[in-house]
Amino acid sequence: MTLLPEGQLYIDGVLRPAQGGARYEDIGPWTGEVVGYAPDGSAADMEAAIAAARRAFDATDWPTNAAKRRDLVGKLCAKLRENRDRLAELAVEEGGAALGGVAFAHVDRPLTFFEKLFEMYDDVEWEKDLGTVEMMGKKHRRLLIKEPAGVVGAIIPWNVPFYITVGKVIPALLTGCTVILKPAPETPLIGLILGELAHEVGFPPGVLNVVSGKDPALLGEMLVTDKRVDVISFTGSTAVGKRIMEKGAPTLKRLFLELGGKSATIVLDDAPDFASAVGGAIVCFHAGQGCATITRLLVPKSRYAEATAILEHAYGAYGQMWGKQDDPMNVMGPLISARQRERVLGYIQSGLDQGARLIAGGKAPTDKGNGFFVEPTCFVDVTNDMKIAQEEIFGPVLVVIPYEDDEDAIRIANDSDYGLSGGVISADEGRAMSVARRIRTGTIGVNGGMSMDVDLPFGGYKHSGVGKEWGPEGFDEYLETKVMAVASPA
Numbered sequence: 001m002t003l004l005p006e007g008q009l010y011i012d013g014v015l016r017p018a019q020g021g022a023r024y025e026d027i028g029p030w031t032g033e034v035v036g037y038a039p040d041g042s043a044a045d046m047e048a049a050i051a052a053a054r055r056a057f058d059a060t061d062w063p064t065n066a067a068k069r070r071d072l073v074g075k076l077c078a079k080l081r082e083n084r085d086r087l088a089e090l091a092v093e094e095g096g097a098a099l100g101g102v103a104f105a106h107v108d109r110p111l112t113f114f115e116k117l118f119e120m121y122d123d124v125e126w127e128k129d130l131g132t133v134e135m136m137g138k139k140h141r142r143l144l145i146k147e148p149a150g151v152v153g154a155i156i157p158w159n160v161p162f163y164i165t166v167g168k169v170i171p172a173l174l175t176g177c178t179v180i181l182k183p184a185p186e187t188p189l190i191g192l193i194l195g196e197l198a199h200e201v202g203f204p205p206g207v208l209n210v211v212s213g214k215d216p217a218l219l220g221e222m223l224v225t226d227k228r229v230d231v232i233s234f235t236g237s238t239a240v241g242k243r244i245m246e247k248g249a250p251t252l253k254r255l256f257l258e259l260g261g262k263s264a265t266i267v268l269d270d271a272p273d274f275a276s277a278v279g280g281a282i283v284c285f286h287a288g289q290g291c292a293t294i295t296r297l298l299v300p301k302s303r304y305a306e307a308t309a310i311l312e313h314a315y316g317a318y319g320q321m322w323g324k325q326d327d328p329m330n331v332m333g334p335l336i337s338a339r340q341r342e343r344v345l346g347y348i349q350s351g352l353d354q355g356a357r358l359i360a361g362g363k364a365p366t367d368k369g370n371g372f373f374v375e376p377t378c379f380v381d382v383t384n385d386m387k388i389a390q391e392e393i394f395g396p397v398l399v400v401i402p403y404e405d406d407e408d409a410i411r412i413a414n415d416s417d418y419g420l421s422g423g424v425i426s427a428d429e430g431r432a433m434s435v436a437r438r439i440r441t442g443t444i445g446v447n448g449g450m451s452m453d454v455d456l457p458f459g460g461y462k463h464s465g466v467g468k469e470w471g472p473e474g475f476d477e478y479l480e481t482k483v484m485a486v487a488s489p490a
């Protein structure tokens, strides 16, 4: 194929190559081949970006000129919409998205979020009068004032990079923060496009900076440890999230962490359409590379054999409806990298070693070229203490766990370090809701309810994260709260 256009770093208002022209290969997950090149940003490049973002926050009117911000961020959003087809090509070629997924979370859905983001921004209460009290012979008028939090380091993973970038960068810029965006090494070009378009619409130097690089940790750790950066907004693995917390401690970094998940759907014994509830649990979207993907299916012991038969049939019917790059209905492509494929295959082996029974998939296919594919995979006879039930696989692997009764189902669902998403299905909505209320998780759908949207706060309990993205809470992550008290004679 023709190579994707090479991206450029965007630092202090200038689009440019990395220091010394360093660049690295961008590997396409569908083929395992080079699809483009990206600048390999150095420590000096990141240093320049941090200095520029700090200066833009401290010495320009970006934090205080709301009209200017609204205008420029609006223009950036319009440009992103105009560039929809480029974003789609990048999501597919660089990110391994399937076309059916591009029309959803990868590109089209985040492009529909802008209007609502602006509406929520307009609802931010910048100043609130907390009333006047008399104390020590004076009147004290108290005000609550919201202010931008400062310089934001936005660290992005590779799985749905554009979606996550929109969720961080647009609210941070609108609230008056300046931003250094660091894309994942696997998906640099879809991040660099933001710098290109911000430059095109005339962003002031330093307000948005985009620095890509091959090393997974170097540039991100610079953001985390530098005292000129006020906030780290991170989405990625729990292991790196913990490291960021540790490395951010000396500068008391304000952290927003969106981490991993091992979410469970509980199908209750009275589920109205048991076959759809169980069969619909196939993990296929983006080959299971989603933090909120539901990868544990809890079914009643009394109906376990029935559930197993339904899944055998469903996986059989799903057959080869995946891994086809030209099929617009396809939602499952390859994994992001050879390394990720090895990791997923390692988990599948551990499931076999620990005695789980494979009823579908389990291998890397031999008929799909050199792309990083793993077959849609399903394990039954899984107990919740197995590694495949406890750890995030981030691949197309569903594990099916039996439970005795509602109490047991709640216990199993909560017996996890994670708490990001989940679901409960029952003919009795009240029963389902009372089970859902007891699951320790940041979002949960009842009877298929969609719990993720631009106006709904998203974030995890426990090891799934700290803080919320999207919704009004997504703006709060980038705001400080100041109390001002004005005294006058009583």
Ligand code: NAD
Binding pocket: 155, 156, 157, 158, 159, 160, 182, 183, 184, 185, 215, 216, 217, 218, 219, 220, 221, 224, 235, 236, 237, 238, 240, 241, 243, 244, 258, 259, 260, 261, 290, 291, 292, 392, 394, 420, 464, 465
């Ligand atoms: P990762 O944690 O390895 O990397 C994420 C980002 O952090 C990348 O940009 C990487 O370069 C950077 N990074 C790596 N080491 C760093 C360090 N020491 N300091 C600062 N930055 C560092 O995750 P990944 O492999 O890119 O993505 C997969 C993981 O992300 C999965 O575990 C998945 O659950 C999680 N994820 C979570 C969400 C969510 O919203 N909760 C969304 C997407 C992905």
